[in-house]
Amino acid sequence: MKHTDDGTLYTLAAAKDRSAFETLYDRYEKLIFSFAYRLTRDREIAEEVVQDVFVKLWNGTTTYQEDKGSFSSWLLTVTRNKAIDEIRRLKRHDHEPMIEKDSLIEQPGSVENTVEWGEQRDAIRSAVMELKQDQQEIIELFYFKGLSQQKIADHCELPLGTVKGRIRLALKHLKGFITQEGGYSNE
Amino acid sequence: MNEQCMHLLDYFNRSLTEEESLAFEKHLEECPSCSAELEELNLLTEDLPYLTEEIDVPSNLKAKVFAAIDETPYSSENETKPNNHTIEAFPVRPKETKPVKRRGVAVPVLAAALVASLATNAYLATTDEPPSTEVAESNLQLIGKALLDPQPGADNATAVAMMIKDNNETVLLVDASNLPKLKDNELYQVWVIEQDTPQPAGSFTPSEDGNGSVTHSMDQLEGKWDTVAITIETEPNLPSPKGSIVLAGSI
Numbered sequence: 001m002k003h004t005d006d007g008t009l010y011t012l013a014a015a016k017d018r019s020a021f022e023t024l025y026d027r028y029e030k031l032i033f034s035f036a037y038r039l040t041r042d043r044e045i046a047e048e049v050v051q052d053v054f055v056k057l058w059n060g061t062t063t064y065q066e067d068k069g070s071f072s073s074w075l076l077t078v079t080r081n082k083a084i085d086e087i088r089r090l091k092r093h094d095h096e097p098m099i100e101k102d103s104l105i106e107q108p109g110s111v112e113n114t115v116e117w118g119e120q121r122d123a124i125r126s127a128v129m130e131l132k133q134d135q136q137e138i139i140e141l142f143y144f145k146g147l148s149q150q151k152i153a154d155h156c157e158l159p160l161g162t163v164k165g166r167i168r169l170a171l172k173h174l175k176g177f178i179t180q181e182g183g184y185s186n187e
Numbered sequence: 188m189n190e191q192c193m194h195l196l197d198y199f200n201r202s203l204t205e206e207e208s209l210a211f212e213k214h215l216e217e218c219p220s221c222s223a224e225l226e227e228l229n230l231l232t233e234d235l236p237y238l239t240e241e242i243d244v245p246s247n248l249k250a251k252v253f254a255a256i257d258e259t260p261y262s263s264e265n266e267t268k269p270n271n272h273t274i275e276a277f278p279v280r281p282k283e284t285k286p287v288k289r290r291g292v293a294v295p296v297l298a299a300a301l302v303a304s305l306a307t308n309a310y311l312a313t314t315d316e317p318p319s320t321e322v323a324e325s326n327l328q329l330i331g332k333a334l335l336d337p338q339p340g341a342d343n344a345t346a347v348a349m350m351i352k353d354n355n356e357t358v359l360l361v362d363a364s365n366l367p368k369l370k371d372n373e374l375y376q377v378w379v380i381e382q383d384t385p386q387p388a389g390s391f392t393p394s395e396d397g398n399g400s401v402t403h404s405m406d407q408l409e410g411k412w413d414t415v416a417i418t419i420e421t422e423p424n425l426p427s428p429k430g431s432i433v434l435a436g437s438i
Contacts, residue, residue: 025252030244031236038239047245058256069229076236077229084201101341120237128238143235148202162223164196168224172233185271 006071010064013057016028021058028072031117032079034067039083039144045090049082135170142167189214189217199228224251247380253349257329288390333415333438341367341433342395348377348415348438350405362400363417363434366393376420379438380430381410388415390423 036046109133188267331350346363378385389403416435
């Protein structure tokens with residue numbers, strides 16, 4: 001089971017094979033938790049996100065289709081969706097986050113060596129470093145902060161109509177650099 | 188390009204209302220340009236999650252998730268449903284992948300979190316294996332659960348009792364909060380009651396802030412328990428309660 005591919009494990013898990021589900025969980029727990037934390041900056045909410053994502057996967061509330069891309073991309077999308085919903089909910093009840101404090105590139109938080117996506121991260125990080133500062137910022141605001149188009153326009157002092165083009169350009173540049181950096185693409 | 192095309196980013200970032208979101212999804216079916224752009228956006232962002240720095244996962248997260256799963260209505264199928272019809276069981280249309288405005292925090296999530304924290308304790312209390320061991324955790328089964336009601340004099344006290352089967356051992360787990368302060372020689376005693384016959388099922392003294400929990404193996408006890416109660420006693424595991432009842436509920 002440990003070496004079974006994600007798609008097969010998912011199919012088994014969707015049919016309530018607990019062992020397959022558990023293998024998937026073990027495989028992705030750290031990535032999903034870390035990503036949820038990266039988005040929410042809150043360990044408790046990140047835990048809630050992980051729980052929501054996997055419970056919904058198990059009970060079939062969210063379903064993955066193999067023809068729509070890799071399982072990992074799907075799982076990460078579901079995670080991001082839940083996380084930005086949580087960020088938005090908290091913002092409504094609490095306060096605006098301090099956007100200025102975060103940057104697209106983080107300093108490593110731990111000295112642990114047992115990385116699972118370390119190489120991939122390094123490649124993407126190098127690619128990000130090649131982007132201009134304002135491009136890094138717009139990706140952070142759009143993808144990691146999940147801000148609305150209007151808020152991004154306000155924050156970057158851009159006309160609303162140009163936001164989409166800017167984001168697309170930044171992402172395209174990034175993708176280009178990533179491909180150059182060593183051909184890491186997802187799956 | 189029409190007005191809807193302007194909503195692509197906000198749809199991707201889930202900042203549309205549910206109504207707007209549905210309208211945009213309808214638009215997506217009719218606008219090849221928007222659906223191509225959305226697909227491109229998904230493709231262009233698929234590497235970004237891997238920028239994430241690794242952080243340590245809380246050691247009890249897995250137990251929480253699996254306890255929450257055991258609370259879902261589908262979990263009972265686990266034992267009865269064979270795994271050889273996977274194709275039929277494979278769902279056809281995605282729901283959650285389409286961004287839809289969330290509907291507020293669901294109560295079951297909170298309940299699941301509560302159950303999860305309890306089951307984690309139960310797990311830790313009933314096995315020597317580390318939490319990463321797959322088999323031990325998978326075998327946790329919730330058999331019964333009771334919310335105990337405070338009795339007069341302990342109005343703010345709350346407690347949950349859960350009967351959990353872990354492999355072949357059954358344990359009763361009780362987790363209480365806001366308990367009245369005890370005198371020096373007193374303790375809280377848990378009882379399982381069949382009709383009018385109580386049997387002791389673990390005792391504990393709460394923390395300073397009135398919280399306490401205890402797990403008790405039920406393998407030595409036999410009965411069709413209908414009630415779980417907590418009393419204040421001066422000695423643990425008396426044959427029958429002498430002190431006053433603080434909390435009680437049917438299981």
